[in-house]
Amino acid sequence: MKSEIWAIGGGKGGTGKSIITTTLGIYLANHGKKVSLIDADLGGANLHSFLRIKKPKKSLTDFFEKKSPLNEIIIKTGAPNLQLIVGDINTFNPTSIKYTQKLKFFRHIISINSEFILIDLGAGTHLNTIDSFLLADKKIVVTAPQITSIENSYNFIKKALFRKINRILRDHQLKDVARNAWKNRNVNEIKDIKTFLYYLKKSSVQVKNLINKELKNFKIDIILNQIRDHNDIEIGFSIKSLLIKYLGIDVNFSGYIKYIDSFWDYYNGSQTHTSNKNVLSTPLLNEDTHGLVNNLVEDKQLNLFNP
């Protein structure tokens, strides 16, 4: 079975990446898809809490350090189609994992018997986070209509693009071109990713073609969380347009999720919601999620004129 890997990131903490990953996973599983969730949140893995299971003892650290096979660290959830793999603070230790190991990890992930593998990248723009993001089939950025969230999302996307371009040039034995450009950035008048790309493209036709090709293939899916009104939805369209026109990448505004006032009551309060233990749910499973998941699965986006 060929599995599709979705990475859910976006820089800022608290935008709802974990609950969205959980919600997407449960939705797909409830619709008969085999789904694996991977919690790769550095700061605090807590997908298990949203799935109402106890913190598992085995984690990805066992895979990387003790060479445990992946299927030994897979955890069952309340839904038969849904399973969980947990990372922890040691898993993505800055110095512990080489790029080749990450590639190996992704090869192993694909071998899990799942149609969808959803990775919650957590907050931050650590290299391991960025690399996992870039290796995924679908690069999902969760943001919220707050200036700090949007700023962090831009930074996250820019960092990912920067990493991707460097990697592509490296794969074509053009590592020094990028390195020298960046090293002498003051002389070369490189101030940001845009001027960096501009400088590189001028250096040779080969580099220019490589970069243009990468930009065209660099596709981001945006999910806007915690929206409160129609104006907030417009922010999503603005983010999309600005990213397309500023960076030259491909962006889908896949959908939004409404702000829910009583969100935490669902998890903090009594367990009445879980009376039916065979059906997992989250407070975000609603009409909007339905449209959102369909857009993601079918690679469509929000209707421009009837969002």
Place this chain on the structure above:
Amino acid sequence: MCDKKLKKYYELLEINVNATLSELNRAYDRIKKIYSTESIATIPIDNEFSKKEREKILKRISKAYSKIGTHIIEKKKKKKLISEHDKISEKKEGSITISGSIIQQIREMQGLSLLELSKITKIPEYMLKDIELENYEKFPADDLLRIHITNYTKFLSIDSKEAADDYMKRYKKWKKKSKKEA
């Protein structure tokens, strides 16, 4: 306009190539607002994405808007023409007569003048006019008239045999009647 250029304009306005005129207007309003006002989406990249650059984009957007607008209107006109043509053809199938004035309408919808048609079909301009106005008394011999009608309607993509049959039937009826009266 070349398709590639047009596609670029649509991309610039971030709309589908099948967008309607009202969709175009809404997309234009939205995108104009994005690049001409400050919002929490623009402020974080204000330093890198300069005002000057955004103004350049605005200019390109407004050019794209007018180009696409023209394109959609032209497309609409063409479509209307075809659908009206179809309507007339349908009428014809419902055995409603193909009168001279219907032939004239179809010609005008295709934007053709009598002079142009005369040059192409080699039928004298006055004769084409007589056919359209049904100036029965000025018509030539039946055989010649039939050939003219056939050639003329064929050029307008009307079923020429049917048109000629129908037209001649009415003409002969008129001739018989006027003979009787005489």
